[in-house]
Amino acid sequence: MRQRRAPSLSRRSRHRRPPRPERKKVTLDQPPLELTVDRLSSGGDGVARAESGLTIFIPFSAPGDRLRVKVTDQKRRFAHAEIVDILERSSNRVEPRCSLFGNCGGCAWQHLDYSVQVDAKKNIIRDALKRIAGLKREQPIDFTPSPIEYGYRVRTRMLSGPEGLGYRKRSSHTLCVVSKCPILVPELAPELDRVNAEVSLLASSKESQVEWELVADTRGRSRSSRLPIRNSGDSNRANSVSRFHFLDRKLEVSPGSFVQSNGAMHAILHRAVLEEVGTGGYAVEIYAGAGFFTLGLVDCFEKVDAIESSDSAVADLRVNLRSQRNADLRVLAADAEEVVPARIDDIPDCVLMDPPRAGASLSLLEGVTKLNARRIVYLSCDPATLARDIARLSDRGYRLRRIQGFDLFPQTPHVEVLASLVRE
The missing domain is CATH 2.40.50.140 (Nucleic acid-binding proteins)
Known part of the structure; x- marks a missing residue:
């Protein structure tokens, strides 16, 4: 057996x-x-x-x-x-400038020397590219620090409650009342005082934590708006719009529309993006906003399609492009997923994307790759979602050519990243 x-x-x-x-x-x-x-x-x-x-x-x-x-x-x-x-105590420590630091949730890094902040942001980008995008070779990172470390924010959103105006405390929904903030441009100080006084008069209101937007433009004019905007008609626009000048551009932004918060970086970021998109016959811009980059694209390309879904941003975009009446320019007021690729008629030389923090949806990225553009330039405020989308674009025939970082938010871990990809 x-x-x-x-x-x-x-x-x-x-x-x-x-x-x-x-x-x-x-x-x-x-x-x-x-x-x-x-x-x-x-x-x-x-x-x-x-x-x-x-x-x-x-x-x-x-x-x-x-x-x-x-x-x-x-x-x-x-x-x-x-x-x-x-x-x-580490030699990397410095004394915070704000007495509310550690309690207010607005800043996390005021205790760090600025050079340490810059190095950390480079490492955040590098780690995301390696861990999430899966890049085997380390990609050089060209990094641009902010020219000023404090007093740079031209735009902020705050909450008001019975106690006053401020930001939420760290990891909490509790309000930290702010009477002054060293991160804001000095022009916003009087507006902060005014809104705090107005909020105190309404302390008996039953509403809790109403959102406010404070903006100071390059004319030195500051304004505040309670969000959401209840009346955004043309009759109120002249009184509420903010105007920003950078390089030879003029940008009007109404309450609720997006504009980059670091005024000292406007020209730097605008120039860097236009260098990456290059020139050519046709460009598609996705998430065009109020036209911060569109104003430059019409000078670089013979034809431009600008896609934006926000009603207030589309209204601003049309106003900002009035001086470009001779340009071959089309504003597509719709969700990007509905437009790309369905309403794009030709192969673009470049697609410029500036999505929100969540990044681009998978369906949008699939639509973008179907356009077969020669270049994709992607601006992101979140290295992790950018790295995820770089991996998806790499799987669909695009190669990362260059990565740049911009410090738009000193004293915080937030960083803006610009990725340039080319079709293989």
Whole structure:
């Protein structure tokens, strides 16, 4: 009788890794930990590693800090902690300019030297390209810091409640009342005072946390608007519109329409984008907004299609393009997914995209690649969603040619990224 062979291990089980040693659990009720911060995360927190190997995120810490921290929230792979004491102060630290720093949710990095902020933002972009876009070779990053570190915001949105006007506290819906803000351009200080006074008169109102938009334009004129705008008719436009001048461009923006917040970077960003789109016969701009880049595209291309879905932005776009009546220019007031590729008649030399933080939808990217454009220039305020979309475009025949970073938001971890892709 043939002897039965002992069951063999499957290929998977033969090569199975030995189980990882179980991490020693960090509990919320244990004594404070002493940790050294290694780096900054994409969310802005300092990152340290406990003896157990657990990654711990620590707000308002700096690389090189030696800290005593208390764990506030524990997950399986990571934890959050707050600073109990700074045992050794990192040389990367500076004194914050705002007395509300750490309480107000508007800024996360006022305690960091600006050169450290710039390096961290480069690393955030680099990490997203490697981890999410899957780039095997490191891509050089051309980075442009902001020419000013404070007093740069020409536009902000704030909330008002019975206590006054301000921003939400960090990781909270509670309002942090702001009477002055060093991030805003000085021209907005009187407007902030005026709105705070108006809000205090309405303190008995039953409404909670009404949103306001404060804007200062290049004429030195400031305004505030309660959002949403209840009456946006032409009769009110002259009194509420803000006007921005950069290079030889003039841009009008009404309440609720988007404009880049860092006025000192307007000309720099505009010039950089136009250099990447180049020149040619035909360009398609997706998420055109009020026409910040459209004004330049009509000088670079014989024909331009500008796509925008926001009613207020489309109204601004048409006003801003009145001086371009001789240009072959079409404004498509619709969702981009409805227009691309259905209403695009020719092969563009370039597609310029400036989507919201969530990035472009998969259906839009598929539509864009069907246009077979020679170049795609993609401006993003979120490196992670940009990296995701670069991966999708790479799968559809486009190669990343250049990546640039722009610091539009000093004292925060936010960064603007410009990607240039070419058809293979």
